[in-house]
Amino acid sequence: MKLKFRAPIATAIAMAVGIVVLLGYFVPAAKPLHFLFLRIGMVLAAVTLLVGVFNLLFVHIRKMSPKDSNGVYSFILVLALLITLGVGIFDIYKSYQPGTSSFEWSNWIFTYIQLPIETSLFAVMTVSLTYAAAHLLRRKQDFLTISFFFVVLLIFLGTLSLPIIDVPVFEDIYSWIISVPALGGARGLLLGIALGTIATGLRILTGSDRPYGG
Amino acid sequence: MTVTGLVGLIIVGSFLGMMIIFNVVKSGSTEVKLRPIPAYTKIKRAIGLAVEDGSQLHVSLGRGGVTNSQSASAFVGLSMMEQIVRIASSGDHPPVATTGNAALAILAQDTIRGAYKAINLEESDTSAAGELVGLTPFSYAVGTLSTMQGGEVSASLLAGWYGSEITWLTTAGERTNNFTLAGTAHLPAQAIMYAAASETLIGEELFAGGAYLGAGSMHEASLSTQDVFRWVIVGGILMGIILKFVGFGPLIQDLLAGTP
Numbered sequence: 487m488k489l490k491f492r493a494p495i496a497t498a499i500a501m502a503v504g505i506v507v508l509l510g511y512f513v514p515a516a517k518p519l520h521f522l523f524l525r526i527g528m529v530l531a532a533v534t535l536l537v538g539v540f541n542l543l544f545v546h547i548r549k550m551s552p553k554d555s556n557g558v559y560s561f562i563l564v565l566a567l568l569i570t571l572g573v574g575i576f577d578i579y580k581s582y583q584p585g586t587s588s589f590e591w592s593n594w595i596f597t598y599i600q601l602p603i604e605t606s607l608f609a610v611m612t613v614s615l616t617y618a619a620a621h622l623l624r625r626k627q628d629f630l631t632i633s634f635f636f637v638v639l640l641i642f643l644g645t646l647s648l649p650i651i652d653v654p655v656f657e658d659i660y661s662w663i664i665s666v667p668a669l670g671g672a673r674g675l676l677l678g679i680a681l682g683t684i685a686t687g688l689r690i691l692t693g694s695d696r697p698y699g700g
Numbered sequence: 701m702t703v704t705g706l707v708g709l710i711i712v713g714s715f716l717g718m719m720i721i722f723n724v725v726k727s728g729s730t731e732v733k734l735r736p737i738p739a740y741t742k743i744k745r746a747i748g749l750a751v752e753d754g755s756q757l758h759v760s761l762g763r764g765g766v767t768n769s770q771s772a773s774a775f776v777g778l779s780m781m782e783q784i785v786r787i788a789s790s791g792d793h794p795p796v797a798t799t800g801n802a803a804l805a806i807l808a809q810d811t812i813r814g815a816y817k818a819i820n821l822e823e824s825d826t827s828a829a830g831e832l833v834g835l836t837p838f839s840y841a842v843g844t845l846s847t848m849q850g851g852e853v854s855a856s857l858l859a860g861w862y863g864s865e866i867t868w869l870t871t872a873g874e875r876t877n878n879f880t881l882a883g884t885a886h887l888p889a890q891a892i893m894y895a896a897a898s899e900t901l902i903g904e905e906l907f908a909g910g911a912y913l914g915a916g917s918m919h920e921a922s923l924s925t926q927d928v929f930r931w932v933i934v935g936g937i938l939m940g941i942i943l944k945f946v947g948f949g950p951l952i953q954d955l956l957a958g959t960p
Contacts, residue, residue, distance in 0.1 A: 508712065512705040527767050531803050538802025538832040545831050556846050600836075607838040614867045618896035621874070634894060672887055675903040679885045681929050682907025683772035685922035688716050690775060694918035695910070696814070697778040697807045 497693045504691045543567060570595060637663060715925055722921035732911075732920055739881050739899035740912035746855035746879040747787050754792035755854035757784055758847055760869065761808060762860020762884065763800025763840045770861035773885040774804055776907050777859030778811050783913035784857065785815035797830045798847050799860070800840030805832035841865040848872050858882040858897070859906060862889045870896035883909070 503523050510520020546560040554560070573591045581588045623635055643653075644660020689695040701709075726732070750757050759781040764770030785795055797808040808830030833843025848856055849872060856873050858866065858880065866882065866889045873880030874896065882893040883901030893900045901909070904926065910919035940952050 512709040512712075513701060514705075524767070531765065531767055534803040534806055535835075536802075538805050538835075541802075541805060542832045556850070559846060604836065604838050607842070611864060611867060614871045615864075615892065615895075618867055618871055618892070622895050625874075638895075675887060675890070677933055678904030678926075678930070679772075679907070681926045682776070682904040683769070683885070684712065684715055685719070685926055686772045686775050686779075686907055688712070688719060689779075689910075689918055689922060692716070692719075692918070694916060695775065695779050697775055697782075697811055 493696075496698055497696060500696075500698055501691055501693055504687075508687075508691065539567075715929065718925040718928060719918065719921045722924040723918050726920050726924070727917045734908075734911060734920070734923070737901075737905055737908070737912060739883075739901055739905070740909070742879060742899055743855070743857060743881045744787075744913070746881075747784060750854050751788055751791040753854065756791075756793035756850075756852040757788055757795040758853045758856040759784060759795055759797045759808075760844055760848075760856060760858045760860065761797060761799040761801075761804050762858070762862050763835075763837060764804075764861025765801055766803045766807070770885070773883070773906060774799075774801070774860040776909055777857075778804075778807055779915055779919075780857060780859055780909040780913055781808065782811050782815045783910070783915050785812055786819055787913075789816070789819055793852055794829055796847060796853070798833045798840075798844045799830070800832070800834055800837070800843075802832050802835075804860075805830050837863050837865045841868045844869055845872050848878070849876055853878060855879040856881070858884075858893075859901075859909065860884065861886060864888060864892055867892045867896055873898065 506516060506519050507523050509516040510523075543564060546563050549560040550557050550564065570592075573595060577589045577592045580586050580590070619635075619638065622631060640656065640659050641663060643656040644663075686695070690697070747757060749755075759777065761774050761777040761781070762770075764774045766774065781795065781797055788795055794812070797805075797812065799805045799808055810830075812829045831843075831847070833847065834840035845868060847853065848869060853876075855878055856869070858869055859882075862869075862884050863886065866884070870880055870882055870893060880898045881901070882897035882899070883906035884890055884893065885906065890900070890902060894902070907926075908919075908923055910916070911923050943949075943952055
């Protein structure tokens with residue numbers, strides 16, 4: 487007979503660690519264990535990063551097939567990953583040599599490749615947001631959507647600083663929206679999210695939700 | 701123990717106690733009454749359609765970590781994904797999950813494996829079903845786009861922690877005419893989702909996902925507990941207004957600051 491011990495043990499460990507970490511927020515005596523478990527958690531999270539990168543690599547190696555229309559992107563991803571890894575290892579080796587600046591090539595990749603790409607993507611995002619705003623009223627035509635659209639419009643008008651058009655009333659409306667309905671609404675949403683977060687955490691602590699294969 | 705610590709412990713303890721009581725009460729009843737949330741009705745329909753036409757469902761779990769305050773929405777996403785995997789298990793293609801966090805990718809694979817085991821289906825390789833697609837916000841969005849725009853995906857559930865990069869994912873869903881249900885705990889991203897997604901989960905609606913997808917009586921019990929606590933908070937706010945009005949403002953400030 488094959489006994490299955492893994493699931494109950496994993497659940498018991500997760501529950502025990504979770505309860506200690508939670509108590510650490512309220513009971514000072516539980517603080518040392520709380521910080522110990524958090525530190526272990528952070529080290530484990532760093533290890534999972536390595537596992538995740540290997541997963542990314544293997545999944546995209548598998549996708550590099552001529553049949554897959556996105557296979558070329560997977561090839562570029564694998565190539566870029568391997569080059570960056572090689573450069574990183576080379577920089578680590580060089581950092582042990584006397585008189586050389588540390589991580590010169592890694593910094594070069596970050597400054598001249600990753601940063602411009604991410605900045606360009608950020609710029610493209612404004613186009614996506616404009617597209618979404620333009621299509622909003624076409625997709626939904628209920629009271630909430632129309633209100634949402636006009637509030638966004640008023641906020642824009644209140645924050646724009648055009649030299650020709652300077653209407654103080656828009657600034658007043660903007661200030662009122664930000665400090666009264668938007669603040670109240672955000673607080674209401676955050677209270678709901680906080681309650682949902684507590685419920686989710688307690689479900690995991692009691693073992694009714696087991697996102698760890700238990 | 702400080703006053704804040706004691707109050708926190710009482711709140712968490714009473715929340716847990718109430719969840720257990722509601723769970724015991726609800727486990728005996730067969731009928732569950734939940735207020736209708738159209739987004740969940742539509743995602744159930746989308747799951748059914750995907751099973752019928754042999755297409756694939758995509759679950760995006762965001763890029764929040766598991767060791768910080770962003771984790772709750774990702775855990776709800778995992779819980780919803782488990783239900784989706786179970787419901788869609790008879791389909792041709794298993795659901796695919798994308799994340800921007802390595803630990804979440806492992807948990808997603810584990811959840812998919814666990815869901816298959818629970819329904820006695822053997823899925824030998826789940827590494828491609830729970831995929832880490834990128835570690836920065838934009839690389840995550842770009843990686844997820846290629847999955848969403850893949851020919852087999854017919855509906856996407858975006859449940860996790862996102863920033864403004866969510867606009868790409870929701871817009872992509874609209875362009876491909878695929879149903880997109882999006883929910884997050886991040887308020888600016890919620891506003892973007894409202895503007896661009898087919899259906900949006902506002903505020904705590906995201907955390908009700910398990911109850912609406914049939915994840916068990918504890919999910920329904922936690923919804924009832926949240927309702928009770930919401931009324932307690934409403935009462936507390938009204939009481940605070942009255943006390944401040946009659947001149948107890950400094951006392952309320954001391955209580956909120958946790959000083960006796």
